[in-house]
Amino acid sequence: MIRVRFAPSPTGYLHVGGARTALFNWLFARHLNGTFILRIEDTDQERSTEESIEQILEAMRWLGLDWDEYYRQTARRSVHQQLAQELVDRGCAYMHAGAWWFRVPKEGETIVHDELLGDVPFQNAQLKDFVIRRSDGSFVYNFVVVADDADMRITHVIRGDDHLNNTPKQILIYEALERPLPHFAHLPLILGPDRTRLSKRHGVTSVLEYRRRGFLSEAIVNFLARLGWSHGDQEFFTRDELIELFSLENVGSSAAIFDEAKLFWLNQQHMKAADPEELCELVKPFVLEKGLVTQAMWEKANPERLSHGVTLLRHRCKTLHDLADVMTILFPVPIEHEKEIHLDEEEKTLIGALIETLERVEPFTPQASEEAIRDMLAARGAKLRDVAPTCRIAIAGRKAGPGLFDILSLVGRGLVLSRLRALVKERGV
């Protein structure tokens, strides 16, 4: 039975590097029907906070990384105590100056058989004896990890390669304890654009911050998975596809730079692939957050109209924020015009004719209004481009957007006419 764990220390939010480690463990477990364990390493009382724990759990839930078992390291002190004592009893550790020291062989080498890196040998002579229990009674990281992993019967330790140098020490502890060694897989780190380890100074690294910025969790998961893992030329993956295809064999061994450009593209792809009704639910808080549309207005809106809206409008949106911005045109709220409209005499007449045309079109569909508008324009010797830009700004606030006739039908006759009339009235026609 496969058992893996993700073991964050709750000293801050879950950042994308940690999230990727969690993801790879989770994918590995789900792919093999194994057990995914979440272990909060909160033994550093000074820096650990309850708030961090809650943030990490929230980020994990949002990403869809569900866990099968949950532990807090602070609750496991007796296990640590017991295994440390076992080392002393076996003569593998000794006490000196108030601390407990692990005895490292003076000769030979310890080889890390890494699933990703191959065999990495370390000379024992370089390791030297090390402390496992400080004089204040607290246990040292390298010991606690092994105690917990051994006790939880972890079969695969998948973690960042910043731990590779610690691994020989940990292996020696397993051997001293006569516990079965887990498989190790050290993932290359994620770097910032300056090629140093990704950190806060590189900008946004918090998983939940990406949620706030309007990214879909499926897109983040997809993006993180492709940072180091690949499956031929495929770029787009759903969560289920990742579970089905994931394997450590396809994980690379070189560090990757976190570059948001592709994340934006992936987010767009996932928005386009999303179920319209689900996308409505996802974009709703962002629309409400803008402050123009109220909860009541949203609830009153026809769900089909909203679904139709997102399917039409999502093509030019990178994030849910973008989508929320354009979704407001569906509601009876003031539209922010991207530029001032200046109408000359000819345009005023055309808009007037357009209003008359749209009052009569039946039904108010893209096809019917296109036919009617083109007829009206042809009769006056005008072109679509003579009215379209102005009409777009009046109705949707901007020149860019879906096809004019689609917009008309989407926004609906009532709102279209009131916006056009407001335009004409303002210009005093």
Add this chain to the structure above:
RNA sequence: GGUCCCGUCGUCUAGUGGCCUAGGAUAUCGGGCUCUCAUCCCGGCGACAGGGGUUCGAAUCCCCUCGGGACCA
């Protein structure tokens, strides 16, 4: 400083000795389509860090150098 890891287009990557005049994606640039923007389609730019070997043949194997990173001090 010591130990260890890594090194293919700007970025993510495919490539496991011949299929590589190195493929895909993104970004960027140009074209097509359209009322506009986007989507979409087509095209351009763009990489095997360098040097030695091994081999009939190397991005792929070995060595050195250089570069980057991590951990420990």
